[in-house]
Amino acid sequence: MEDIKKRIRITKFLDYIFAIVGLLSTLVGLALLFTLMTDLFMDGFPRLGYKFFASFPSRFPDEAGILSAWVGSFLVLLVTASAAIPIGVAAGIYLEEYAGKNWLTNIIEINIANLAGVPSIVYGLLALVVFVYFFKFGESILTGGLALALLILPMVIMATREAIRAIPNSIREASYALGATKWQTVQFHIIPYSTGGILTGIIIGLSRAIGETAPIITVGALTFIAFLPSSPFSSEFPFISFKWLFDPFTVMPIQMFNWVSRPQHEFQLNAAAAGIVLMMMTLLMNGFAIYIRYRFRKKIKW
Amino acid sequence: MVKELKAEVKKLNFYYGRVQALKEINLPIERRKVSALIGPSGCGKTTFLRCFNRMHDLYPHNRYEGEIILHPDNVNIISPQMDPIEVRMQISMVFQKPNPFPKSIYENVAYGLRVRGVSKREVLDEKVEKSLRGAVLWDEVKDRLNHLAFDLSGGQQQRLCIARALATNPRILLFDEPTSALDPTATLKIEELIVELKNEVTIIIVTHNMQQAARVSDYTAFMYLGEIVEYDKTDRIFTAPSNKLTEEYITGRFG
């Protein structure tokens, strides 16, 4: 018995040690995140002012800003969202509600899982050949947006499926029992009840897209752009113009990359400032996604 | 024969958070006998059983009051000063669903010994064989001790879990509805085994099957709404219960 008691003391001590090691390992990442933010803020915060947002890049670090970059990021994201959301949500609905269990569904599933793991730069190469050279969209906002849409499509599909899967079957049966068709069931029950989950997935996907650099570099976005794309509004009929889709562009992460790569310290401060803006955008989007998930989870309880 | 007590439950109260699940339970546990706990679903019999090896300590907000005295050491195993791990090293448990580990048959049985720091091959070999024989499983598995435990049938898995529990020479062996997931043949084997095992170890068994309680146990406690309504020798409970509620339950009028 004394042996056992001693043994218990040892194992419990090890258990205690591991609890501490485990907590520390979990916190390493968080500590790094915190250090990273602090470092960025210390370097870049003084640069953040109205002028920084309202100026084009420049040879002079003090005058350089991110106007063309944030406008570019916004427009690219607009294209990405308009392409990836409808296709991704539709594909998710098909796979959960319509697809039978057969080889084709199986292939589509394996395929989506695989696409989610394809390195982002490979999407860039695909977009370079297909959009830039084959469809002749050029090195444009349209090309950049579509490249990122390819990238986040698997994420949107998977988020949609997961959200739909959480809806209990009794809901579907209740709808069918009232004589609803499949699409009516989807339209009036499945989509509304899974909106929270789908939105969460979409926002997380878009937040990933906004920080992506590699595929955008591959499709040939310029690193130095001192003008804005054409205005989406025109003075003539029909007053809306899509010419901006075909304009050359740059985005936030590329602007930051460009500044990081320069040897002068002043440009690196600009990089830090751009990094703060970029981080804030992704953190806000992620925070918003968590909030939506939380709210919808509270509202609907199965 | 002189009655000898292995454990004594005194004024046990148990709470899941604010909900009181067990009320003022008093019960003697006779040494080397089988005591059965019966009662309708939700009466607290499993909750009560899990007090004996402090399983409730695994989850937050659970609270014990009162005493469970383990003889002959005369210690209160539910006192906060008592280490639950020390309790579990002396009181083993067999669960409702067979729950072998994803390891070989051999390693499953040796697990408790390894946890206690035993690593000598001869000691392990000997104990594993003895426990598997004790659980009447040895002949079926002696040629494939290194096979995964999941390869066994449900009944064999449950006997493996019994062997696992026996390997550490427990003072009390707890059974929580051990046959509820098994077919009649496997159930019969386990029941015979339980009757066999009481020659070596004190047994407490929870069952919702009254025939099972009648077949295997020496003493029976009937529980209802977290209280012990009646405790007596098993044949008395089933032939001449003194409480009306007990009578109604064993004649199948509720539960």
Add this chain to the structure above:
Amino acid sequence: MKRKLTRKIKEGAIETILFLSALSSVFITISIVVVLSYESFGFFKEVPLIEFLTGREWTPLFAEPKFGILPLISGTLLITSIALIVALPLGLTAAVYLSEYAPHRLKEIIKPILELLAAVPTVVYGYFALLFLTPILQKFIPDLSGFNALSPGIIMGIMIIPYVSSVSEDAMRAVPMHIREGSYAMGATKLQTAFKVVIPSAFSGIAAAFIIGISRAIGETMVVAIAAGGMPNLTANPLEPVQTLTAYIVAVSLGDVPHGTIEYKTIFAAGMTLFLMTLVFNIIGFWLRKRIREAY
């Protein structure tokens, strides 16, 4: 009667649209394979496969170009290894902690923050590796060059912790409670239960998590492009600058490479190599994850 018909047509049309959307993902994969194969095929018409696979120098932009992919592969594997040395132990330990030890409240707070590590744009991590970590490391390792494999490797490791920890933790959480109780009932501690019972039970899922981590590390681009330097270098020394497959593609894309030239085609040969490497890991990972879902 007519209403029934229009309803049928509408339902059918909608189903077709949804089906085509789902099929588009297959179409994307096919396009990737076709595009990479086609352009690499053009490359291999000019460069023998043997030279590509066994050559020890990669200098496609030199006057006398050499097309041995080994330096890029070694650079990729070196940085991936460093990242895994950081990410696997930390990620697994964090997963065990979160799944078996952490109080529920703490877990609810820590998990989403940990996921944020994967949400930070990689270009920011690159900045951090080059301008924060490398100077610190240089204080301890004087030989460390300004561009090196070590610093981006470490940062990348921390970046992929959430991939490793969250999939591992999901797998451990899927281990039914009654298996754990079996272990606790034998007098085991949390540590013994976690390592002797829970981890073996969740093995497929943890392996899948590792595979996902490896695949992420191989495909990661910006951290390396910024902080590892741009020199193809056949070395296992983490203190030297290296170039990875991904960083090479970025470096070439930044310049103005005319369509159809051999330089243009090299990025597809590199891309094909990259795609095949990650494909193998992705398929193993998918298969392992499918196995956990079937296990319980």
